[in-house]
Amino acid sequence: MNQNIFKASSKIIEISQLGDERGYLSVVEENLSIPFEIKRVFYIYNTKKTVRRGFHAHYKTRQALIAVSGSCKVYLDDTKRKTDVTLDSPSKILILEPNDWHEMHDFSTNCVLLVLASHLYDPEDYIRDYKKFVEVYDS
Numbered sequence: 001m002n003q004n005i006f007k008a009s010s011k012i013i014e015i016s017q018l019g020d021e022r023g024y025l026s027v028v029e030e031n032l033s034i035p036f037e038i039k040r041v042f043y044i045y046n047t048k049k050t051v052r053r054g055f056h057a058h059y060k061t062r063q064a065l066i067a068v069s070g071s072c073k074v075y076l077d078d079t080k081r082k083t084d085v086t087l088d089s090p091s092k093i094l095i096l097e098p099n100d101w102h103e104m105h106d107f108s109t110n111c112v113l114l115v116l117a118s119h120l121y122d123p124e125d126y127i128r129d130y131k132k133f134v135e136v137y138d139s
């Protein structure tokens with residue numbers, strides 16, 4: 001089991017909406033607005049409003065979550081602080097650190113949640129057991 005953990009605080013950042021009469025354009029760049037190298041991109045869509053997903057933390061994967069369409073909420077728990085953040089704009093990015101247990105919920109029907117990740121997919125990087133999560137991060 002990978003115990004090489006990365007601990008930091010998740011945060012919301014705002015990026016510029018570059019706009020003119022044609023509409024808006026927002027830019028994300030690795031190691032600039034996104035504080036890591038982007039190794040993987042995936043997106044979550046067609047999630048029903050009543051569904052909660054996630055229910056895990058990571059050992060090392062850092063992620064950036066952007067609701068590029070619609071909105072959703074993300075429940076965050078670092079073993080001490082628990083909070084809900086709302087992603088409701090393509091210019092709002094949640095920098096989600098591995099030590100935050102997270103649950104995504106309240107998806108609008110048109111929500112497309114874009115996720116940029118610092119590592120390739122590895123099921124061993126997931127902590128899906130809450131007790132194990134507390135053991136690893138409650139120090």
Ligand code: T46
Binds near residue numbers: 044053054121
């Ligand atoms: C996270 C939140 C924000 C892959 O095969 N490759 C991938 O890169 C990913 C991300 C998933 N999968 C497979 C694994 C499952 O069979 O896709 C299926 C759904 O994944 P999961 O149940 O992990 O999805 P979520 O929404 O619970 O979590 C996802 C990410 O997995 C996770 O890293 O932090 O979004």
